[in-house]
Amino acid sequence: MKKIDVVTLGCSKNLVDSEALIRQFKAGGFTVAHDADKPEGDIAIINTCGFIGDAKEESIETILDFAEAKKRGNLKKLIVMGCLSERYSAQLKEELPEVDAIYGKFDWKQIVEDLGQTYRADLINERSLTTPGHYAYFKISEGCNRSCSYCAIPLITGKHQSKPMEQLVDEAEKLSAQGVKELQVIAQDLSFYGLDMYKQPRLAELTNQIADVEGIGWVRLHYAYPAGFPYNLLKVMNAHPNVCNYLDLALQHISDPMLKAMRRHVTKEETYKLIERIRKEVPGIHIRTTMITGHPGETEQDFQEMLDFVKEIRFERLGVFPYSHEEDTHAYRNYEDDVPQEVKQERADAIMQVQEQISWEINQEKIGKTMQVIVDREEEDYFIGRTEFDSPEVDPEVLIEKDAAIKVGTFIKAEITGAESFDLFAKLSK
Template sequence: MKKDKINLITLGCSKNTVDSERLLKQLRINKFQITDDPQKSDTIIINTCGFIEAAKKESVDTIVNAVNMKKQGLVRRVLVIGCLSERYKKDLEKEIPEVDNYFGVEKYNEIVESLGGHLKYELLGERHLTAPSHYAYLKISEGCDNPCSFCAIPIMRGLHKSRPMHELLEEARFLASKGTKELIIIGQDTTDYGKDICGKRNIAELLNKLSTIKGIDWIRLMYAYPSHFPDDLIDEIANNPKVVKYLDIPLQHISDNVLKSMRRGITKRRTIQLLSDLKNRIPDLVLRTTFIVGYPAETESAFSELADFISSFKFQRLGVFTYSLEEDTPAFPIGDKFSDRIKEKRLNSLMQIQQSVSRDFNNSLIGSDIKVIVDRLEGDYYICRSFREAPEVDGEILVNAAENHLKIGNFYYVNVNDADDYDLFANLKKT
């Protein structure tokens, strides 16, 4: 019997990317053909995101487009998996019944069996990489124990579950064997790693053991939670040469009243103390954070406090999101206090501050020699990153392809000769 040709569409965050890569590996083991073109497929699988309203809309629009292709006879089946169907399965079955099957999060066995295959449990740690093979995401946990009032992740992904360390080390060795040089550590809360399986947070130990794997040169930590940041993690980042001096630590706000309403478990004073410790103990640390504007408790004075904090602290990397009212979250009964216009105005105001901060930081790097990894060739430029840039969310380093000949996935030293607000321009360093 001929196996389906499958197109897998991944929406949302890097954690969804890892889930899709695991599923793709199982599909390939079962001899299914994979295509990047939906119109050349028999079955479309959509791995959805249900985190905020914009993500839900994108997921629903993608489902509707796939269903329309099915109605036109272009594909035979449409499967929907991931966060949106975990959270809204009954509603989706009622509203879009043309979808053949809805599956929740990490339902690999059910998905593969619905297609006529069999799950190979012993290979669940293996993945078919969809990103460039020189960097890969390592998802160390699932779910989240933090009670943030605005967040629906525990509803969709459950409580925090750390993956056993030996499994993660085995997966990292597999990734290294496929050419991965940069491991990007992800999870809903990476700083909580280990507390459920060995009684303590041991993310520092995990990073240390990952750094012993041959072929892994950079280890980048994302999604660190500020209220329980382990002290030994600061030392590990500072002292381990393979752990890049870069940290993603979403703060969400700085006003004490807003932080309390958000149930973040931290105060402004403690936040500033943690950030000061990080900067003092980790030389050349690059900090990335995210903030939410338009949360119901964010008064004008609270917003001004946040703007002043961003202006004075000068994060090298920063993102801002507008508040999204989510059903079944603790903040839902409060309602949505601010209009979209006010939220967007606040977002733009903060990003204008950050644009200036980023421009000054980039200008300070002109003339310096930096180590970069080459991600891709795009038009006239090689697109590169240093330890200061995470893929997909930060700026990039552009190296003129006409004057320089580089190999994708390799490390080089370049000299920065120009900068704009978010990107750098460089040439290969002359030896």
């Protein structure tokens, strides 16, 4: 059995784990396919997500689909790993007897060895990329030390653990040597980087060092936390043209009663001052944020305050999640899930309706401008790319008129010719 299908569910942090595991298997002579349309391996490894209800449901459905394939004789071994099995190992073993082995999120070595191969510690900084070769997700830490009421991540991943800076710089250099031009820097909480290992925040220094790696054209920062934000990062963003004027800053709410109930350790006033300072010190920055509707105790007034906040601040990028009542979280233990699901969804839809108009207006301002774009892929009618203000999968794309001079995986100068709420249209700038 030397053919493996790896299926990754959930976030980009999970994807990095899968890529590291795939590298181990390929080093051992396995043939590995990732997220194949038609899995044909002898072994399937499902890297699950256990964050919120919808993600857990998707993970279970995927496992059941592969279990059916095993029953039909199309699969010899089914393995489950990742966040869902880290959190619910005993239940999965009891309810899914078709699964041959269940591992936690960090049991890579055991998986490799149980499949008859030696775990290669020398490959710790190597991955088999599943993204297009010109960009890679770049995970700088595991876990989280925050205690947000709604979040199950610390229950799954444990306390924050920063990766050593020298290890990360080495990884960035290896990725650049592979042809990676863009690093998507990710963590559950970027703001905390270095506090556990170096006793002080070191995100700015790390960003400075990886921005200096030869061949890295863009460095993009995801998932900063507002409380304890490392303001020295803003100077690094200004000092390096290749550090994108983009920041994913998860705010979740704005009303003080909700921020307190969510255990965010930040106030409405502090949030406004943070955004004002970021925009003042990094002119033109695009801030991505997320909001949660329907947290226990959220009143119509709390929601209206959040809606007004979104209208006033005019975030360049924004997503909304209806609250999910997750087992063993602070909110689950201490609050009643008292906002009906339909109200949660109505509130989320109302915010996205406002955001769609804001996004349209912001995009209209880009028409006629020439912007640097990285070309991700070619489709039938267009090349598809992104500006420095756009992260893969979640942000707008640039649809570029076909031109023989355009190559996938390269940076080009593109003239923006049109705009919708969530896409730009462009042509190659001559």
